[in-house]
Amino acid sequence: MSPILLIEQILNGLQFGVMLFLMAAGLTLIFGVMGLINLAHGSLYMIGAFAAAAVAGWSGSFLLALAAALAAAAAAGVLVEILVIRRLYRRDHLDQVLATFALILIFSEGTRWLFGSFPLYLDVPEALSGPVTLPGGIRYPLYRLVIIAIGLAVAAGLFWLIARTRIGIRIRAGENDREMIAALGVDISRLYTLVFALGAALAGLAGALVGALQSVQVGMGEPVLILALVVIVIGGIGSIRGALVGALLVGLTDKLGGFLLPLLFRGFMEPAAATSAGAALASMLIYILMAGVLIFRPTGLFGAGT
Amino acid sequence: MKLKSLILAAALAATAGGALAGSHGGKVKVGMITTLSGGGAGLGIDVRDGFMLALKMAGADNVEVVIEDDQRKPDIAVQLADRMIQSEKVDVLTGIIWSNLAMAVVPAATAQGKFYLSPNAGPSALAGKGCNPLYFNVAWQNDNLHEAAGAYASQAGFGKTFILAPNYPAGKDALTGFKRFFKGDLAGEIYTKLGQTDYASEIAQIRASGADSVFFFLPGGMGISFLKQYADSGVGLPLVGPAFSFDQGILQAVGAAALGVKNTSQWSKDIDNPANRAFVEAFQAEYGRLPSLYASQGFDTANLLLSAMARADVGDTEAFRAALAAADFDSVRGDFAFASNQHPIQDIYVREVIREGDVFTNRIVGVALEDYSNAYVDQCRM
Numbered sequence: 001m002s003p004i005l006l007i008e009q010i011l012n013g014l015q016f017g018v019m020l021f022l023m024a025a026g027l028t029l030i031f032g033v034m035g036l037i038n039l040a041h042g043s044l045y046m047i048g049a050f051a052a053a054a055v056a057g058w059s060g061s062f063l064l065a066l067a068a069a070l071a072a073a074a075a076a077g078v079l080v081e082i083l084v085i086r087r088l089y090r091r092d093h094l095d096q097v098l099a100t101f102a103l104i105l106i107f108s109e110g111t112r113w114l115f116g117s118f119p120l121y122l123d124v125p126e127a128l129s130g131p132v133t134l135p136g137g138i139r140y141p142l143y144r145l146v147i148i149a150i151g152l153a154v155a156a157g158l159f160w161l162i163a164r165t166r167i168g169i170r171i172r173a174g175e176n177d178r179e180m181i182a183a184l185g186v187d188i189s190r191l192y193t194l195v196f197a198l199g200a201a202l203a204g205l206a207g208a209l210v211g212a213l214q215s216v217q218v219g220m221g222e223p224v225l226i227l228a229l230v231v232i233v234i235g236g237i238g239s240i241r242g243a244l245v246g247a248l249l250v251g252l253t254d255k256l257g258g259f260l261l262p263l264l265f266r267g268f269m270e271p272a273a274a275t276s277a278g279a280a281l282a283s284m285l286i287y288i289l290m291a292g293v294l295i296f297r298p299t300g301l302f303g304a305g306t
Numbered sequence: 307m308k309l310k311s312l313i314l315a316a317a318l319a320a321t322a323g324g325a326l327a328g329s330h331g332g333k334v335k336v337g338m339i340t341t342l343s344g345g346g347a348g349l350g351i352d353v354r355d356g357f358m359l360a361l362k363m364a365g366a367d368n369v370e371v372v373i374e375d376d377q378r379k380p381d382i383a384v385q386l387a388d389r390m391i392q393s394e395k396v397d398v399l400t401g402i403i404w405s406n407l408a409m410a411v412v413p414a415a416t417a418q419g420k421f422y423l424s425p426n427a428g429p430s431a432l433a434g435k436g437c438n439p440l441y442f443n444v445a446w447q448n449d450n451l452h453e454a455a456g457a458y459a460s461q462a463g464f465g466k467t468f469i470l471a472p473n474y475p476a477g478k479d480a481l482t483g484f485k486r487f488f489k490g491d492l493a494g495e496i497y498t499k500l501g502q503t504d505y506a507s508e509i510a511q512i513r514a515s516g517a518d519s520v521f522f523f524l525p526g527g528m529g530i531s532f533l534k535q536y537a538d539s540g541v542g543l544p545l546v547g548p549a550f551s552f553d554q555g556i557l558q559a560v561g562a563a564a565l566g567v568k569n570t571s572q573w574s575k576d577i578d579n580p581a582n583r584a585f586v587e588a589f590q591a592e593y594g595r596l597p598s599l600y601a602s603q604g605f606d607t608a609n610l611l612l613s614a615m616a617r618a619d620v621g622d623t624e625a626f627r628a629a630l631a632a633a634d635f636d637s638v639r640g641d642f643a644f645a646s647n648q649h650p651i652q653d654i655y656v657r658e659v660i661r662e663g664d665v666f667t668n669r670i671v672g673v674a675l676e677d678y679s680n681a682y683v684d685q686c687r688m
Contacts, residue, residue, distance in 0.1 A: 005514045012506035109343065117347040119530055119559035124538055131540040139513070141538045144506065213538070214503045215530030215559055219344060223501055255507045262496070272495065279473045279497035 004138050009259045010252065015144045017251025018151025022206035023228040024235070024243040025158060026199025032238025033174045033195050036085060037093050039100040041203055041228065042221025043107035048073040048204025049211030049220060050111055053122035062125035066208050073204020074197045076107075081196040086189065104222070112218050119217040122208075147209050154202065155244050162240055171195060175238060230286055234293045236303025245301055250286050257285040334611070334620050335370045337390035339383050339411065340401035342375035346526060348555040349403045349600045350375070353425045355593055356604030357400070363588055364612050372396060378403075380410040387411045391418055397620045398423060400607055403600075405429040405448060405476055416440040419623065421630070425607040426600060430479060433649050434685035440623075442630055443649045444610055445603040446572055447680035448476060451548035452483030454570035454654035454674035455521055459546050461674070462568075465490040467546075468517035470508055472524065473497035480523035480548070486681065493517030498524070505532045509539045519543055525550040530559050537563035544568070549668075552659055554598040557666040564659045564666065572650070573602040573639050574657050574670050581636040596667060602638050609635040645679035647686035654678060 027041050051072035056065035080103060088096045123129075124143045131139040162168040170191055173181040182188045207221070214220070231250050235242025262278030269277065293301060338357065341350035354373060361369055372394055376383040383402065390396045398421040402408045408427035415422050416438040424432075428447040432438070459467055469484055469492060471477035477497060485492075493515040496508055512520055520543050524532050529551030536545070549571035557564055575586050575596060585605055589597040597605075613635035618625035633644050643651045654675045657668035 002514060005510055008510040009507055012504075012510065015506065016504055112343070112347070117351055118555045119348075119527060121559045121561050123534065123561055123563075129538055131538075139540060141506075141535075141540075143538060210503075213531065213535055215527035215534075215556070217527050217530075217559075218347075220503070220527070223503070258499075259507050259511065275495050276473065276478070276497055279499070283473070283499045 004136065005259075007136070008138055008140060009255050011138075011140055011144070011148070013252035013255035014248065015148050015151075015251070016255055017248035018148055018155070019206055019210055020224070020227055020231050020251055021151055021155060021244050021247035022202050022209075023224055024231040024247050025155075025240055026202040027225075027228050028232040028235065028238055028240065028243045029171070029195055030199045031232065033171055034085075034089055034192055036089060037096045037100065038085070038199075039097060039225065040080065040103035040107065041199070042223075042225030043104050044073045044077055044200045044203040044221070045207035045224055046107065046111060046218070046221040047076050048207030049122065049216045050115060050120065050207075051204070052208035052211055053120040053216045054115075056122055057120075062128075062212075065122070066205070069204045069208030070201045073207070074201040076204075077197045077200025078193055080200075081193050085196065086192070089192075108218050115218075117218070119215040122211045122216050124212045143212065150205075150209065154205070155240075158240055167194070227286070230290050232300075234290050234300055236297075236300030238304065239300070239302040242300055242302030249289065253286050253289050254282075258282040261285070332615065332619065333368045333370070334398060334615055335372070335394070335396045336611070337387070337394060337396035337399045338371055338373045338401035339376050339386045339390070339399065339407075340373070341378045341403050342373075344378050346378050346403060348598075349426065349526075350401070352555065352598045352600035353401060353403065353604035353607075356589070356597065356601035356606075357425065357608040358604075359585075359589055359592055359601075360605045360608030360612070362592075363584070364609070366612055368615070369608075369611070373401075376402070376407060378407070380407050383407040383411050384414070387415055391415065391420055397421065398611060400425055400611075402427055408432065412441055413438070421620070421626070423607050423611060423630075425603045428649060429475075430682055433647050433680055434682035435687075437647045437682075437686035437688055439627055439648075439688050441648060442610070442644065444607045445650070446652075446654075447649045447682065448479050449483030449486070450572070450654060450675075450678070450680060451550070451570045452480040452523060453487045453678070453681070454656075455546050455548055456484040456487035458568065458570060458656050458672070458674040459484075459519060459521060460487065460489045461672075462519075462544075462546075464519040464544070464546075466493045466517050467491075467519045467521050468493040468495075468512045468515050468543075469521045470496040470498060470524075471522065472500040472502070472528065474500045477523060483681075484521050484523075487675075488521075498528075502528060503531045505535050506539075508532075509536055509541060512543070513539070513541050517543060519546060521546045523548055523550070526556070530556055533560045533563045533567075546570075549573075549599050549657065552657070552668060553600065554596045554667065555600075557659065557668075561666065562661075565661060567659045568671070569657050569659070569668070570654055570674050571599055571657055571668070572652050572654050573599045574655055574668050576669050577638065577640060577655075579636075579638070579640050582638040582640075585638045596665065606635070606637050606639070606642070609637070641677070645683050647680070647683050647688075649680050649682075651677055651679045 048069035052065040052069040055068035128143045132142045231246040235246030265274035265278045374386045400423045403426045405427040424443040428443045433447045471480045545567045552569040614629035617629035656672040
């Protein structure tokens with residue numbers, strides 16, 4: 001194993017991690033501020049990807065496609081919040097899970113009805129396609145580097161928003177005591193809609209960015225949703241910092257584990273058996289990580305109460 | 307003595323009456339269980355459309371088809387099959403796309419005396435020890451296209467191939483099938499996660515392995531993701547794969563990243579025979595899109611059924627089975643016959659992805675395996 005390959009895998013883990021962060025940030029914000037479990041977050045990711053594919057196909061511009069993804073996912077978020085979610089804040093989590101699960105089915109079949117059952121085409125923009133050579137002779141796809149940069153920029157922007165702005169103060173206050181900030185004259189339902197739209201837009205952005213690398217198809221959001229849930233459990237529910245650390249941990253564990261475990265097993269097993277045993281264990285690795293974190297920190301790495 | 311023969315006669319009459327009541331007057335009721343919603347719906351829709359098109363073109367008004375969606379879930383497929391057999395009283399079942407669903411439905415259906423014609427899934431268990439006189443596979447045995455890919459990789463002179471497939475039974479069969487006919491060395495072998503969408507890690511390993519070619523089996527969305535990321539990585543080694551990642555339904559989503567890739571298939575839209583030309587033209591006219599290999603399999607399945615109905619009554623199990631086994635129909639693949647385990651004997655072609663106008667499609671560039679059946683014929687005793 002060469003160091004170049006290892007560095008490449010670390011970059012892959014980072015890229016996967018920041019993509020998960022975009023999903024997990026919205027999920028954890030919504031849970032932290034409103035106490036709501038939103039299973040339909042994966043559908044917002046799918047909407048972002050479909051909107052991007054449709055607009056890119058129509059206009060040929062990737063920037064326009066990204067803007068459309070943000071707008072479409074945020075709009076869908078606002079719509080869902082006003083029509084459905086608003087009625088669920090005072091209900092228990094089981095009702096929320098049931099209702100948002102229904103939303104997944106509605107969004108999936110609705111998307112199929114609009115776009116058909118076949119995957120859509122969305123490609124990396126011409127200017128960002130192909131590999132670049134990094135110092136040390138590593139050839140790495142430019143687009144993935146751009147995703148890492150965008151993800152880190154969004155993380156920085158979110159920290160700034162939460163820590164430094166008036167909206168951020170309200171969001172933090174809403175997390176702590178919603179009756180009190182309502183009594184202080186903040187329109188709490190408008191705040192909730194705003195937070196929900198922000199979370200949805202981040203999911204839509206993730207969907208559009210990743211849609212260019214993957215297949216844009218119905219049901220693409222659910223596998224990512226499961227990983228994002230793992231991330232916020234590891235990071236601590238409600239914490240943006242936790243979401244970032246958790247996402248990078250999950251990304252790196254997944255990519256490095258999938259790569260190193262079969263190699264490790266090859267030291268004492270036959271190659272074919274090592275490949276299959278390593279692959280099997282690697283797919284469990286992030287859940288083992290989650291269990292490990294929960295044993296030592298039951299509220300997650302940055303969860304309240306630690 | 308007299309009483310005894312009287313009872314015997316009455317019993318005989320009763321059976322005869324029963325046989326009469328069970329006679330179908332040439333009508334056949336087909337239960338189609340296939341995937342029409344969720345991630346794999348494109349395949350089920352194509353099988354259904356191909357099947358219904360064949361009935362329409364033949365003007366067959368003596369076939370009644372009941373269609374249900376299994377949502378790609380084995381438990382739902384089993385429920386649907388039970389209902390179709392018990393209350394709908396179908397004669398023939400068909401439609402299942404996925405091998406795990408086929409394994410859940412087919413043995414139970416054949417045990418209850420129903421014919422099963424598989425338009426897609428061909429798990430090795432049903433081709434070998436678990437073969438059944440009432441089970442026919444009209445598509446392929448699961449290993450076939452991978453075996454053909456191995457044969458092609460050897461013919462093309464590849465000596466060091468990197469192979470990868472998802473970590474589930476069909477993925478393991480795929481790599482086994484490839485290795486069965488591949489004579490070169492392996493540069494590496496990876497099992498990926500089922501449903502994985504990011505292949506950066508695998509592509510980095512391919513780049514570092516010193517391989518001269520790559521064989522991959524990643525059906526559906528997994529293949530789209532892999533192909534786009536592989537093209538973007540600039541690795542650029544020749545790719546070989548089974549047709550599942552290059553069928554008409556997903557090529558448009560892959561785009562130029564798939565151009566030039568060699569893939570193996572028992573069918574292609576440019577196979578030159580009258581049945582295929584008529585099929586491709588009628589499919590486009592009816593549905594406004596190019597047919598996929600799944601559509602061709604659904605089409606052949608319906609035509610096989612019609613050919614058997616012309617020769618025998620479905621109530622006479624033995625005669626109907628013989629009529630099916632004769633495979634007396636014009637397959638869109640050209641020559642088609644059943645091996646003794648009732649799986650196809652057919653040519654498997656090498657296709658290349660090309661661009662026709664603004665549509666991505668395949669054309670045949672060679673034959674990988676000629677008149678090939680499958681590796682499990684000897685294990686089937688019936």
